[in-house]
Amino acid sequence: MRFIQAVALLPALAVAQEQVPLGDRVQGWFNKAKSYLPTATPVVPAVPVVEKVVEKAAKIEIKTVTPVNLTNWQTILEPASEPQDWLVYVTGGNKTCFGRCAQADQAFNESVLLFSADSTSPNLAKLECETNQVLCSAWAAGAPSVFYFQVPQAQLGEERPATTLHAVQLNSTTVTPETIYKVHSEKVYENEPAYEGPLHPTDGWLAQNGLLLPLGYVIYGFSSIPSWLFMIGISFFSRTFIIPALNPSINRRPSQNHQTQTPNPTTTKTPPPPKMADIDRSAPSTTAYVVATAILAGITGYFIGQGSSLGLFSTKEKEGWPNSYNVKVHRDSSDEDYESSEEEDDEDSEDEGDGSELASFDQSAEEVKLVLVVRTDLGMTKGKIAAQCSHATLACYKYLAAHTTGSSILRRWESQGQAKIALQVKSEEDMEELQAKAISLGLCARVITDAGRTQIASGSRTVLGVLGPKSVVDGVTGHLKLL
The missing domain is CATH 3.40.30.10 (Glutaredoxin)
Structure with missing residues (x-):
C-alpha cells in the first residue's frame, strides 16, 4: 500500500525537478564534476629566489x-x-x-x-x-x-x-x-x-x-658687512658731501664789512627765525672725535678678523686641529712626542724609492682606492693604529706626487672621495710578500717603520699602504680580512 502511494508521488517530484532551469542544472553538474578533478595551484617563489633578489639589491655600490x-x-x-x-x-x-x-x-x-x-x-x-x-x-x-x-x-x-x-x-x-x-x-x-x-x-x-x-x-x-654699517656710511656721506653741495651757503659766514643798519622803531617787525643755511657750523668736539675713532677702530678690527679667519693675512699652517690649538697627544694614543721634540731621525719613516716601479695606469678609468694593511701581531692600540695608518696614507700620497708628475691616479683618487680600506695581516713576512707583489704590478706600496717611542720596538714595520686602481689592488689584498 505504501509503495503504491510513493508511485503516485513520482509525477509531482518530476514536475518539481523540471522547475529548475536546464542550464542551471547543467552548470551544477559541471561544477560537481570539476570538483573531482585536480586543480593547479599558484606556485610560491622559493625562499632562495627571494634571497637572490635581496642579495642582488644589496650588491649595489653606493655612489660616493x-x-x-x-x-x-x-x-x-x-x-x-x-x-x-x-x-x-x-x-x-x-x-x-x-x-x-x-x-x-x-x-x-x-x-x-x-x-x-x-x-x-x-x-x-x-x-x-x-x-x-x-x-x-x-x-x-x-x-x-x-x-x-x-x-x-x-x-x-x-x-x-x-x-x-x-x-x-x-x-x-x-x-x-x-x-x-x-x-x-x-x-x-x-x-x-x-x-x-x-x-x-x-x-x-x-x-x-x-x-x-x-x-x-x-x-x-x-x-x-652688517646693515647698520651701511646706514652709518650713507648718513656720513650725505651730511659731509651731499648737503653742502646742495646748499653752498651752509658754510658761508657773514662778511665783516657788512654794515649794521639801525632799525626804524616805527617799521620794526619781528625778524623771522634763522634758516638752516644761516646757522654757522661749529668745529666737532673732543667727544665726537673719540666716538668716531672708536667706530672706525671697531669696523677695522671686524674686517681684519674676517680676513684672518679666511687666511688672507698669513700663510702659516695651523699648529693644531681643528681650531689652531696646541693639542696635547695622549701618551699611548699615537707615536707623536708628547713632552719634547725629538730629532728628525727618530720619527717614523717609510721605505725609500725612486718611483721607477710605478705604472701610470692612464688608460684605466676605474675607481682608485687606498688599502691600509695593518699588522695585528704587534698588539697596537686603536690610537696607535690610527696614527700609523695616517703615516701610510701620507707616505703614499707624497710618493706618488713626487714621482708621477701629471699622473691621473692621484687626481682620480681625490675626485672620487679618497676611498680607504683597512685590512689585517698577521706577520711581517706576509706584509713583505704583499708589498713585493704590489710593486711587481706597478702599484704604489709604502711600508711604515715605527720609531719605537711609545708601544712597540723601534724598527717595527707596522702598516703597508697600497694605492692604485681597484681591480689591481684587489688582486693583491682581496683575500685579506677587514680590520
Missing part, C-alpha cells in the same frame, strides 16, 4: 658624494682621460639658505640610492655654502640648486676644451628624490640654457685671468 671646497673644486672640474659628468648639489644653512634647505637635503640624500642603481649616472658632489661662502659667492650659487657640469676629455697640446654648465634651481618645498634624479635621467638640465657668463667656474674670463676667487672674497666681504 664628494664634498666641494676651495682646495679641490679645480681638480674635480679638470678634464681627464675620459669625459665626465658631475652633478653638484648646492645647499646651505641658516645664513646661506635661511633654514629652507632641510627638505632638499633629505631629498638629495635619498636620491643617491637612485643614482647608485643607474650605471649611467654622473659623479655626485655637494657644495655646502655655509662653510664655503667664498666659493659659492664666486660661482654665484644659490641654495638649493643643482649645477650639472659636463667636463670634456683632455686634449694633449691643445687649449682646455669648454665645460658645459647647466644650473637647475630646486623648489625647497616640493623637491623630492625623483626630482633630483630626473635632472640626469630625463635630462632636465637641458631645459636650462648653458651658462657662458664671466662667473663660469672654468670658462669665464674671470676664471681664465685668475680673478674668480678674488671676486668671491670681495663679494663675501660685502655680504659680511
Whole structure:
C-alpha cells in the first residue's frame, strides 16, 4: 500500500525537478564534476629566489658624494682621460639658505640610492655654502640648486676644451628624490640654457685671468658687512658731501664789512627765525672725535678678523686641529712626542724609492682606492693604529706626487672621495710578500717603520699602504680580512 502511494508521488517530484532551469542544472553538474578533478595551484617563489633578489639589491655600490671646497673644486672640474659628468648639489644653512634647505637635503640624500642603481649616472658632489661662502659667492650659487657640469676629455697640446654648465634651481618645498634624479635621467638640465657668463667656474674670463676667487672674497666681504654699517656710511656721506653741495651757503659766514643798519622803531617787525643755511657750523668736539675713532677702530678690527679667519693675512699652517690649538697627544694614543721634540731621525719613516716601479695606469678609468694593511701581531692600540695608518696614507700620497708628475691616479683618487680600506695581516713576512707583489704590478706600496717611542720596538714595520686602481689592488689584498 505504501509503495503504491510513493508511485503516485513520482509525477509531482518530476514536475518539481523540471522547475529548475536546464542550464542551471547543467552548470551544477559541471561544477560537481570539476570538483573531482585536480586543480593547479599558484606556485610560491622559493625562499632562495627571494634571497637572490635581496642579495642582488644589496650588491649595489653606493655612489660616493664628494664634498666641494676651495682646495679641490679645480681638480674635480679638470678634464681627464675620459669625459665626465658631475652633478653638484648646492645647499646651505641658516645664513646661506635661511633654514629652507632641510627638505632638499633629505631629498638629495635619498636620491643617491637612485643614482647608485643607474650605471649611467654622473659623479655626485655637494657644495655646502655655509662653510664655503667664498666659493659659492664666486660661482654665484644659490641654495638649493643643482649645477650639472659636463667636463670634456683632455686634449694633449691643445687649449682646455669648454665645460658645459647647466644650473637647475630646486623648489625647497616640493623637491623630492625623483626630482633630483630626473635632472640626469630625463635630462632636465637641458631645459636650462648653458651658462657662458664671466662667473663660469672654468670658462669665464674671470676664471681664465685668475680673478674668480678674488671676486668671491670681495663679494663675501660685502655680504659680511652688517646693515647698520651701511646706514652709518650713507648718513656720513650725505651730511659731509651731499648737503653742502646742495646748499653752498651752509658754510658761508657773514662778511665783516657788512654794515649794521639801525632799525626804524616805527617799521620794526619781528625778524623771522634763522634758516638752516644761516646757522654757522661749529668745529666737532673732543667727544665726537673719540666716538668716531672708536667706530672706525671697531669696523677695522671686524674686517681684519674676517680676513684672518679666511687666511688672507698669513700663510702659516695651523699648529693644531681643528681650531689652531696646541693639542696635547695622549701618551699611548699615537707615536707623536708628547713632552719634547725629538730629532728628525727618530720619527717614523717609510721605505725609500725612486718611483721607477710605478705604472701610470692612464688608460684605466676605474675607481682608485687606498688599502691600509695593518699588522695585528704587534698588539697596537686603536690610537696607535690610527696614527700609523695616517703615516701610510701620507707616505703614499707624497710618493706618488713626487714621482708621477701629471699622473691621473692621484687626481682620480681625490675626485672620487679618497676611498680607504683597512685590512689585517698577521706577520711581517706576509706584509713583505704583499708589498713585493704590489710593486711587481706597478702599484704604489709604502711600508711604515715605527720609531719605537711609545708601544712597540723601534724598527717595527707596522702598516703597508697600497694605492692604485681597484681591480689591481684587489688582486693583491682581496683575500685579506677587514680590520
